[in-house]
Amino acid sequence: MSTNHNETVLSAQGLVMRFGGITATNNVTLNLQRGARHALIGPNGAGKTTLINLLTGVLQPTEGRITLEGHDITRLAPHQRVKRGMVRTFQINQLFDSLTPLQTLALTVSQQNGLGSKWWQPLGHGKQVAERCEQLLEQFHLTEVMNQPTHMLAYGKRRLLEIAIALACQPRVLLLDEPVAGVPAGQREELLQTVAALPADVSVLLIEHDMDLVFSFATRITVLVNGTVLTEGDPAQIASDPQVKAVYLGHGEELSDSGPYHGAKHPSGGSAAHEVASVGVQNHG
Numbered sequence: 001m002s003t004n005h006n007e008t009v010l011s012a013q014g015l016v017m018r019f020g021g022i023t024a025t026n027n028v029t030l031n032l033q034r035g036a037r038h039a040l041i042g043p044n045g046a047g048k049t050t051l052i053n054l055l056t057g058v059l060q061p062t063e064g065r066i067t068l069e070g071h072d073i074t075r076l077a078p079h080q081r082v083k084r085g086m087v088r089t090f091q092i093n094q095l096f097d098s099l100t101p102l103q104t105l106a107l108t109v110s111q112q113n114g115l116g117s118k119w120w121q122p123l124g125h126g127k128q129v130a131e132r133c134e135q136l137l138e139q140f141h142l143t144e145v146m147n148q149p150t151h152m153l154a155y156g157k158r159r160l161l162e163i164a165i166a167l168a169c170q171p172r173v174l175l176l177d178e179p180v181a182g183v184p185a186g187q188r189e190e191l192l193q194t195v196a197a198l199p200a201d202v203s204v205l206l207i208e209h210d211m212d213l214v215f216s217f218a219t220r221i222t223v224l225v226n227g228t229v230l231t232e233g234d235p236a237q238i239a240s241d242p243q244v245k246a247v248y249l250g251h252g253e254e255l256s257d258s259g260p261y262h263g264a265k266h267p268s269g270g271s272a273a274h275e276v277a278s279v280g281v282q283n284h285g
């Protein structure tokens with residue numbers, strides 16, 4: 001396998017998704033490079049979730065194609081994409097509530113190793129599974145809660161477990177869907193650090209509202225608006241892009257040629273204002 005750094009691992013070309021009269025995804029082209037730390041941002045209703053559903057196979061695009069490591073996967077079912085190395089963070093909320101993190105990971109690792117549900121058997125591959133689980137529990141700060149039922153865990157720990165489960169599936173491409181959404185401030189730092197420490201050889205696409213996470217994590221950012229790619233660039237380019245600032249303020253084209261925007265002149269308090277303030281801070285830091 002090649003280790004070329006400019007190699008596209010996941011590619012969406014000309015994706016269109018229509019729901020009746022609504023075009024949720026409008027001719028979107030997006031390329032994820034091997035080892036990428038790429039963020040997808042955009043205001044509510046921009047089409048982020050729809051795009052992730054297209055990439056993972058939950059939805060079939062009206063037009064366009066998706067390739068993973070050069071293979072056309074446009075018509076593959078979600079589980080077939082997982083088998084080929086593209087994994088989305090697992091939503092544990094209902095499925096594994098009564099299992100502990102150790103049991104959940106043991107199950108996932110065993111299935112990856114082709115052991116089916118025989119993970120508890122003390123012979124054969126049991127040691128390999130146990131070692132991998134131990135590693136994952138450590139890496140995701142779950143060791144001290146590994147024997148608690150998942151429903152008893154703090155929300156931040158549950159989100160960590162979701163990412164741990166995804167990594168247990170040995171992804172080459174990992175799609176992280178709002179990993180810090182709803183996580184209380186006191187539990188965020190651990191999550192941010194863990195996301196930052198994901199293995200370098202895993203290519204990551206992060207969908208996130210939290211601009212602190214986006215700008216601390218991503219080396220590449222795509223901005224989606226009304227189903228269309230508004231722009232793509234490195235964090236410095238995105239932070240200083242007047243179109244991006246305008247979109248996040250909901251002021252549209254008013255700002256296009258009217259000079260730099262100073263957030264302090266506008267009423268604050270809304271989440272969009274907060275997000276743009278973060279962009280501004282990053283821009284000057």
Ligand SMILES: Nc1ncnc2c1ncn2[C@@H]1O[C@H](COP(=O)(O)OP(=O)(O)O)[C@@H](O)[C@H]1O
Binds near residue numbers: 044
């Ligand atoms: N299943 C659906 N049926 C009809 N419209 C949908 C459906 N899913 C999403 N949409 C519409 O597509 C647009 C993009 O939605 P979404 O992908 O959820 O945006 P985001 O995740 O960026 O907030 C919205 O206008 C939304 O109402």
Ligand SMILES: [Mg+2]
Binds near residue numbers: 048049050
């Ligand atoms: Mg969404």
